[in-house]
Amino acid sequence: MAYDPDAKLSDVLAGGYDINNRLQALLSRPLDSRGQEAAMAFSQELSRVFLVSLSMLNGNSVAPEVRTGNSSGVSTPAKDKRARSDNGEVVTPTKKSREEGLIIRKEITPSPHTDGYQWRKYGQKKIQNCNFSRYYFKCNRHRRCEAKKKVQQQDGGGPPMFDVTYVNEHTCDELRASDDAAASRMASPWTTSRHHAGAVDTARGGDGGGLSGLLPHIIAGSGGGGSAEENEAMVSCLATVISGSVPPSSSGWPPAPEASASDPAAFVLPGPAARSASVDGSVAADDGAAAAATMMMADDTGFSWDPWWSMCPGEEAARHQLVIMNPNHHRDDMHMDDAGGFADTVWPEHTCGAWRRA
DNA sequence: GTCATTTGACCCAG
């Protein structure tokens, strides 16, 4: 869906209203897989409408760039290697960036995790004049893939938005293809190597599977990102926002508590299991005053929940997204935000399995 | 034992 830069805000919102109506019609009946994909496409269009509207309200005539096109989340880097600014403008790479790697693009997104790739966090640093730490990630789909991204939560009120900077192109697909070819030469076709099993497994989250091929037929310009489970969760979430009610939790997914938070580090890898902390209270119990440093919301679980995801009660209830601000953990250099705490996050399990740290 | 995350330290450009 292309937006005319001269369009009025009312036109954009009217378009969003129309999309919402179509989505409601879609959600009024049981969804098969195609219906879910269509609903996902609608939800993404709604996200775009929101971002465009916000941009227009802020006086920008150019819509912020959001995830579009292919399901990988990276906008055809091979065709256009110029980096773009937060508003989609072309960015001239700095000398350092030219030497260290090519900035593929920058974007602003409310969901820095859903770009279709699997990322391993390798650094976190407090940035001057920013309320939030910057997070550094490397692609985890292949140990030799050089793609990286930086995630920086924007200051200011309202729903958290994240500046995401992608550096270097993904080579994981090629690397995995070549590795698979090598593996197939080594093993009989009747054996399933761990590597291959991992590749199959991650393909769901890797590029959304067949979704990328289907979506263009649903809405031109819309793309699917993330796994089918993520898509379903987003549809559920969106339905909740639209209807103002909590959808039934019997959708069958996700099956287990897992992570997320406004902390972008907690967004990276959707998966079945939590890692570093649990919802049994072990982390929260470490600091009774944990929530004091940041605006949090409490629910009947006894935990404080990030307000951004409180917009999405259905998904929140299902996924048990958790962030705990702990002001007792102090560092001089890194990992402290200005609120006086840092986020202890629950991290989901990596699903790839086949590829470990570089 | 393995592996992902955390985090103190280091490197380097400006």
Add this chain to the structure above:
DNA sequence: CTGGGTCAAATGAC
């Protein structure tokens, strides 16, 4: 010298 980016040992979960 400062700040951003990265490395790698330590840590903890599984």
